[in-house]
Amino acid sequence: QSSAIQSHGPGFAFVTQFRQNVGLIDWDYNFMYRIRFRNYSSFDLRLRRQYYLLTSSVDPSGTGGLEILEGAEYANNMIIASYESDARKKIFFELRTRSGEYFNGTRLNLNGSIGFRYQPFGATSLDINYNNIKLPEPYNSANLFLIGPKFDFTFTDKLFWTTYVQYNSQIENLNINSRLQWRFKPVSDIYLVY
Numbered sequence: 001q002s003s004a005i006q007s008h009g010p011g012f013a014f015v016t017q018f019r020q021n022v023g024l025i026d027w028d029y030n031f032m033y034r035i036r037f038r039n040y041s042s043f044d045l046r047l048r049r050q051y052y053l054l055t056s057s058v059d060p061s062g063t064g065g066l067e068i069l070e071g072a073e074y075a076n077n078m079i080i081a082s083y084e085s086d087a088r089k090k091i092f093f094e095l096r097t098r099s100g101e102y103f104n105g106t107r108l109n110l111n112g113s114i115g116f117r118y119q120p121f122g123a124t125s126l127d128i129n130y131n132n133i134k135l136p137e138p139y140n141s142a143n144l145f146l147i148g149p150k151f152d153f154t155f156t157d158k159l160f161w162t163t164y165v166q167y168n169s170q171i172e173n174l175n176i177n178s179r180l181q182w183r184f185k186p187v188s189d190i191y192l193v194y
Helices: none
Strands: 005-019 023-037 042-053 073-084 091-102 105-118 122-134 142-154 159-168 173-185 188-193
Touching: none
Parallel strands: none
Antiparallel strands: 005 023, 023 042, 042 073, 073 091, 091 105, 105 122, 122 142, 142 159, 159 173, 173 188
């Protein structure tokens, strides 16, 4: 009871995918360790070895560059880790990474979210996702960002408003999704969405 850790332990996962007339197209091995803390935060660590056979050509940078051709095979190593704070608190956050080898290059992925809860009226959060993709010539490398604030407002137990804004540096696009929800009786809602 004196420990800060509530529970912890290892895990293993193995996934394969076959396609008819092609055979094995991908597999991954995952060695995991999970820690749950008494303050309701958690830490997960995963080491992954992943194989995939491209069944169509793809530009791994997503920037319209030279494509890696169908039939190419890769076996990559990556680390996946995340930390989540206690989501019951007024200020809460999550940090994640999914980084390592990527096709014939490397990728550093960092993403996170920070939120503020103002009970009982709603919550506001900001999500940020960054990918640094490094590929050998003649393929494109890229620095890609997704940034998106989200606003949730509860006016009454029947009227809600949610707005999500996202900027995508890959396609230089700003998206807005805003929804007004009226629950006029249980399990009966009308939505107005922009």
